[in-house]
Amino acid sequence: MSLPIIRVHFLNESRAFRVLWLLDQLKLDYEIVPYRRDASFRAPEELKKLHPLGKSPLLEVEDRKTGKRKILAESGYIFQYVLKHFDKAKSLDNADSDKSEEIQYYLHYAEGSLQPPLIVDMLFSMDPYGTLPFPLSYIPGMVTQKIVENYSKGEIKNQLDFIEGEIAKNDGYLVGGKLSAADILMSFPIDMAFGGPYGHQFADPKQYPVIDKWLKNLKTLVSYTSAKYKAGANGAQF
Numbered sequence: 100m101s102l103p104i105i106r107v108h109f110l111n112e113s114r115a116f117r118v119l120w121l122l123d124q125l126k127l128d129y130e131i132v133p134y135r136r137d138a139s140f141r142a143p144e145e146l147k148k149l150h151p152l153g154k155s156p157l158l159e160v161e162d163r164k165t166g167k168r169k170i171l172a173e174s175g176y177i178f179q180y181v182l183k184h185f186d187k188a189k190s191l192d193n194a195d196s197d198k199s200e201e202i203q204y205y206l207h208y209a210e211g212s213l214q215p216p217l218i219v220d221m222l223f224s225m226d227p228y229g230t231l232p233f234p235l236s237y238i239p240g241m242v243t244q245k246i247v248e249n250y251s252k253g254e255i256k257n258q259l260d261f262i263e264g265e266i267a268k269n270d271g272y273l274v275g276g277k278l279s280a281a282d283i284l285m286s287f288p289i290d291m292a293f294g295g296p297y298g299h300q301f302a303d304p305k306q307y308p309v310i311d312k313w314l315k316n317l318k319t320l321v322s323y324t325s326a327k328y329k330a331g332a333n334g335a336q337f
């Protein structure tokens with residue numbers, strides 16, 4: 100049975116990169132439909148024609164015979180779908196059901212718990228009050244600082260301490276001592292925390308040597324390099 104046509108609706112400088120990486124690691128053929136962020140770093144309106152939230156990644160799956168199409172949103176769900184339908188050999192899943200469930204956990208955890216404090220810090224790092232003249236910028240600036248101090252800073256540490264311990268327990272990977280979809284999905288928020296994609300560092304890699312080594316090791320994969328090349332050819336600069 101032939102596989103469907105797979106299209107990744109890909110926004111530059113975004114988490115959509117890891118979907119390319121996942122598909123490359125599974126050696127699947129796919130097409131990329133590129134979109135460019137606007138001057139405010141938002142996705143263009145066209146994405147809303149495919150899904151009302153207008154975010155990327157979106158994965159389009161088209162049946163070659165019937166032409167029936169599905170549009171999938173949410174990175175964790177996209178990963179889960181790809182594993183279920185296109186990784187029959189379980190090369191990025193795990194034959195052990197407990198381990199497979201742990202992988203599922205990370206597919207939720209990445210967006211549900213790890214990403215939110217990073218997004219808070221990222222938005223504030225964009226200096227949202229920079230256009231306001233002093234002293235108007237002062238009060239909101241203080242509030243921002245309090246949110247970072249009382250919530251995101253400690254929360255990012257809490258999360259990274261947890262991940263450091265998990266990778267140490269699992270021989271250099273998140274689950275079961277071998278590469279899985281969890282590693283590829285989780286690489287994006289970790290890279291973001293360490294200053295990779297957006298250039299703002301929210302945690303010092305030196306304080307997390309196990310995670311740092313894990314990330315560097317992941318980036319040596321051929322699939323990473325090929326996905327990077329494709330992302331670059333479609334407008335991404337990281």
Ligand SMILES: N[C@@H](CCC(=O)N[C@@H](CS)C(=O)NCC(=O)O)C(=O)O
Nearest residue numbers: 113114141142154155156173174210
């Ligand atoms: N939870 C969603 C988040 C999707 C998301 O926010 N994507 C960002 C790119 S990293 C986006 O499309 N941002 C543009 C915008 O919101 O205008 C997922 O995991 O796919």
